[in-house]
Every structure is written in C-alpha cells, then in structure tokens.
Amino acid sequence: MFKSLFRPKPQSRRASSTGGRMVYAVGDVHGRLDLLDGLIGAVTEDYRDTGREDPPVLVMLGDYVDRGAQSSAVIDRLILLKAQAAEGRFEFRTLMGNHEETLLHFLDDPMAGPSWVExxxxxxxxxxxxxxxxxxxxxxxxxxxxxxxxAAFPSAHEAFLRQLELVVVYGDYVFVHAGVRPGVPLERQVPADLLWIRNEFLDNPHGLKATVVHGHTPVEEAFVGRQRINVDTGAYATGVLTAVRLDGGEPKIIQFSKARAT
Structure with a gap:
C-alpha cells in the first residue's frame, strides 16, 4: 500500500516568492522524535550556513502522532519549540493533520477508536x-x-492540538497538510479536503496562483513540482524525515535519517 502512493520524481519549476522570509516546512513526523530532533538540528545548521540574521519560519505540516512509538514525546518537543519561538528566535507555525483530528475525535467519541487504531x-x-x-x-x-x-492525556497536549492551524501562507506559497480541492478558491476550501484529500489534488491542476506545500501522501523521494511540493517521505516506515527550505530561490530539500547519521 505504501509503494502504491509513490509519485513521479521532481519536475523543473519556477521560483516563487516567500514574501522575503526564509521558510522551512517539515513533513509528517508520525511519532518519530529521533528523526524530528535530527532534522531540527540539520535545519538549524542549514540556516546558520545561509548567513541570514532575520528569524526563519518553521512550518510543521501535521501528522505528528500515530504509527511511530513516540507520539507523546513528539508533542512535548513541539510545545517546547513553540515556547522557544515565543522568545523571538524563530517563527513557529503548526498545522493540523488528519491524524491529530482523529485523536481529538477519539477524546470525545469512543467509537472513533476502532478506525483510529487501524x-x-x-x-x-x-x-x-x-x-x-x-x-x-x-x-x-x-x-x-x-x-x-x-486521564493520561496532558491538558497542555490537548490545548496544543486544538490550536493547530489549517492553512498558512507566505508569499506565493500555501502550506496545508494534505492539499486543496482543485478549482476552489483558498478562502472556500473546507477542512475535510485540507486534511484528507489525496488523488483529486495530486492528479489535477489546483488552479491557485501559488505553490502548495504539503505532506499526507508518502513519496519515495520529496516531490518538487511546478504547482506543489510534497515533503512526506514516510518517516515512520522509511526512517527518513524531510523538510524543504524556501527563500525565493530554488527550493532546497533537507533530510535526516538515522542510517545516514551513523
């Protein structure tokens, strides 16, 4: 099933504006704290190498929980990053994924459990x-x-998940978890599509005057195309967590894997 979701390799594309910001977008973590910590280190090193002094933006694209064994610890780390961002070191934006939506649903409805654990x-x-x-x-x-x-779920974790965003925009880039409904203006997109859409978005021009940066659908290699960028490289299964750096020039893919680090 995982391989059936793989998409074509990157296409050539034109550069898009980020409104003057340096933005890093991180794909689906899925309970892999080890990979998240490693990738944050790689992103930090990359930012230092650029020589810029303005605070960068770190956008998390959702799906922090499930599948991996460290979901609770991942949320702890994201809460810590949010606190560090409040000190002005960087800007931190966190999107909701379909897995966070389902977790919150289970907190309120036990019958969401059977499908969630699947x-x-x-x-x-x-x-x-x-x-x-x-x-x-x-x-x-x-x-x-x-x-x-x-009873076991910390109130701080619930508060963090309930404030997650659905859409973030910087310049010509739109950041969402799953994608957008083709032909629908951004302001009319609905949460169900932003969190769950797959083939309709992947297989058709979306019609927005923007590049959509997303995760949700695992790919063998990060996809950098004319209309969209996908940085979900299936961290829970592949051991590779991916980010993309956007600064108005050509996008740069940054990855961390335990295999490459050893």
Whole structure:
C-alpha cells in the first residue's frame, strides 16, 4: 500500500516568492522524535550556513502522532519549540493533520477508536501508557480506553492540538497538510479536503496562483513540482524525515535519517 502512493520524481519549476522570509516546512513526523530532533538540528545548521540574521519560519505540516512509538514525546518537543519561538528566535507555525483530528475525535467519541487504531492510533495510546482494546472489542471496552486516554492525556497536549492551524501562507506559497480541492478558491476550501484529500489534488491542476506545500501522501523521494511540493517521505516506515527550505530561490530539500547519521 505504501509503494502504491509513490509519485513521479521532481519536475523543473519556477521560483516563487516567500514574501522575503526564509521558510522551512517539515513533513509528517508520525511519532518519530529521533528523526524530528535530527532534522531540527540539520535545519538549524542549514540556516546558520545561509548567513541570514532575520528569524526563519518553521512550518510543521501535521501528522505528528500515530504509527511511530513516540507520539507523546513528539508533542512535548513541539510545545517546547513553540515556547522557544515565543522568545523571538524563530517563527513557529503548526498545522493540523488528519491524524491529530482523529485523536481529538477519539477524546470525545469512543467509537472513533476502532478506525483510529487501524492506521496508527494504537501506537499513540501506548505512548501515553494506555492499552488498546484487543480484537473486535465491544463499545464498553472502547469507552474504557477513551476514559483512560483522556486521564493520561496532558491538558497542555490537548490545548496544543486544538490550536493547530489549517492553512498558512507566505508569499506565493500555501502550506496545508494534505492539499486543496482543485478549482476552489483558498478562502472556500473546507477542512475535510485540507486534511484528507489525496488523488483529486495530486492528479489535477489546483488552479491557485501559488505553490502548495504539503505532506499526507508518502513519496519515495520529496516531490518538487511546478504547482506543489510534497515533503512526506514516510518517516515512520522509511526512517527518513524531510523538510524543504524556501527563500525565493530554488527550493532546497533537507533530510535526516538515522542510517545516514551513523
């Protein structure tokens, strides 16, 4: 299934404006704190090498939780980064992914649990010390799991997830988790598409006068195209976490993997 989502290799493209900012956009982390820490280090080094002194922008494209084993620790790290950004060291923007939306849904509705654990929610529960129900559990078991999860889920984590953004714009770049509905103006896009859309967006011109930067759909290599950039390289499965640097020139791909670091 993972390989079926792979898309063509990068296309040549024109440079787009970032409104004068240096922006780094990070793809889907999925519970891989080790990769996130390594990539933040690589981004920091890259920024120092540019010689710029204005604060950069760090955009997280969503899907911080599920599949990997360290979802709770990833959210802790993002909260720390947000606090550091408040000191003026950099600007920090965090987008919601479909996995965060589903986690929040489970906090309120136990019957969101069965589908959630099918695509990684079980690992998130375990990262908070909560056991997932076994097999085809009854609704009562899911309610017990929901109550245990809510009791274990820090209020700071819930507050962080509930303030996540759906869209961020810098110059000619639009940052979303999954993509946009083709032919629909940005101001009329709906959350369901921004968080979940796939083939309709990937296979058709979106019609916006912008380059859309997104994750959500894993690709074998980061995709840098004329209309969109995809930096989801399936970190939980490949061990490779990807970012793109945008500064008005040619986009630069930055990656970290444990294999390359050893």
């Amino acid at each position: 695509y990684g929610g079980g690992e998130t529960l375990m990262s908070y010390g909560v056991q997932r129900p076994v097999g085809r559990a009854e609704p009562e078991a899911w309610e017990q799991a929901r109550q245990a999860f809510r």
